[in-house]
Amino acid sequence: MSSIVELKSVTKSFGQVMAVQDISFSMEQGKIYGLLGRNGAGKTTIMHMITAQLFLTSGELKVFGETPYENNRVLNQLCFVKEGQKYPDNFRVVDVLEVAAALFPNWDREYALSLIEDFRLPMKRRVKKLSRGMLSSVGIVIGLASRAPLTIFDEPYLGLDAVARTIFYDRLIEDFAVHPRTIVLSTHLIDEVSRILEHIIVIDQGRLLLDEDADVLRGRAFTVIGPAATVDSFAEGKDTIQRDTFGGFVSTTVMGNLYGTDRKHAEALGLEIAPVSLQQMIIHLTNGKSGNKAVEQQ
Numbered sequence: 001m002s003s004i005v006e007l008k009s010v011t012k013s014f015g016q017v018m019a020v021q022d023i024s025f026s027m028e029q030g031k032i033y034g035l036l037g038r039n040g041a042g043k044t045t046i047m048h049m050i051t052a053q054l055f056l057t058s059g060e061l062k063v064f065g066e067t068p069y070e071n072n073r074v075l076n077q078l079c080f081v082k083e084g085q086k087y088p089d090n091f092r093v094v095d096v097l098e099v100a101a102a103l104f105p106n107w108d109r110e111y112a113l114s115l116i117e118d119f120r121l122p123m124k125r126r127v128k129k130l131s132r133g134m135l136s137s138v139g140i141v142i143g144l145a146s147r148a149p150l151t152i153f154d155e156p157y158l159g160l161d162a163v164a165r166t167i168f169y170d171r172l173i174e175d176f177a178v179h180p181r182t183i184v185l186s187t188h189l190i191d192e193v194s195r196i197l198e199h200i201i202v203i204d205q206g207r208l209l210l211d212e213d214a215d216v217l218r219g220r221a222f223t224v225i226g227p228a229a230t231v232d233s234f235a236e237g238k239d240t241i242q243r244d245t246f247g248g249f250v251s252t253t254v255m256g257n258l259y260g261t262d263r264k265h266a267e268a269l270g271l272e273i274a275p276v277s278l279q280q281m282i283i284h285l286t287n288g289k290s291g292n293k294a295v296e297q298q
């Protein structure tokens with residue numbers, strides 16, 4: 001597999017603010033990445049560097065094997081869909097599509113029109129008259145129909161209802177199966193997108209906290225459910241992510257190998273075992289809490 005994006009010891013500071021500190025990771029061709037982290041973690045700064053909208057302070061960045069700045073060979077292969085994208089005042093939806101068609105070499109007009117229908121977007125309406133959710137849908141249509149070899153979505157859902165978000169995830173998976181490319185999703189809706197993410201990169205306070213395949217990550221913790229006394233005795237001394245009670249039952253999520261001896265022990269005790277959600281894992285990791293403490297759901 002070849003690397004599409006490669007960061008080596010990348011640092012970015014804004015005056016005294018160290019937004020990104022000594023980060024190294026790479027992204028491969030044909031994978032869907034989640035770029036996750038709490039507010040202010042440094043995700044947007046990283047996306048702006050990858051898309052040549054910000055210079056690094058130090059380190060090395062290669063996109064498609066080259067430095068991206070003023071480099072059309074790289075920029076032609078990129079599509080960056082960002083929250084709150086601005087369009088000229090007089091632009092209608094149809095004008096946005098026309099510009100996109102000229103801009104993206106792999107643009108698929110038929111596909112774009114089918115997405116416009118899916119999202120029920122009025123072609124002739126001025127973009128500035130669209131609702132917040134409709135505006136987000138325009139960005140999603142562009143991101144998907146661009147079929148850019150590197151497509152980055154930075155929180156593309158502002159104002160989007162649950163039906164539209166589901167359409168986005170479903171269309172993305174369908175199209176990705178036929179036209180694999182590298183897709184980066186930066187979002188706070190981790191549970192919603194977790195089924196489509198193949199690789200997770202978590203940034204915390206400007207530093208790389210995690211760079212791991214989603215399945216491996218899911219296998220690093222599990223939930224046991226059963227009578228309080230049995231669950232608590234099983235969890236004693238283990239790194240507990242979360243503990244919930246309902247009636248006399250307790251559900252506790254612990255760090256441990258989902259397929260290892262801990263699981264066998266839990267099974268022997270007659271406890272029910274369930275996989276952990278990616279969101280729970282990431283909240284745990286970015287809260288930095290461990291020991292037998294429950295963390296708040298965010």
Ligand SMILES: Nc1ncnc2c1ncn2[C@@H]1O[C@H](COP(=O)(O)OP(=O)(O)OP(=O)(O)O)[C@@H](O)[C@H]1O
Nearest residue numbers: 014017018019037038039040041042043044045046
């Ligand atoms: N132009 C700037 N000038 C000064 N500080 C900045 C600038 N851009 C970003 N920062 C700071 O860098 C840090 C990282 O910001 P960034 O926007 O990359 O975070 P984020 O992970 O995208 O957050 P969110 O999830 O809230 O969008 C924050 O502390 C932010 O205040």
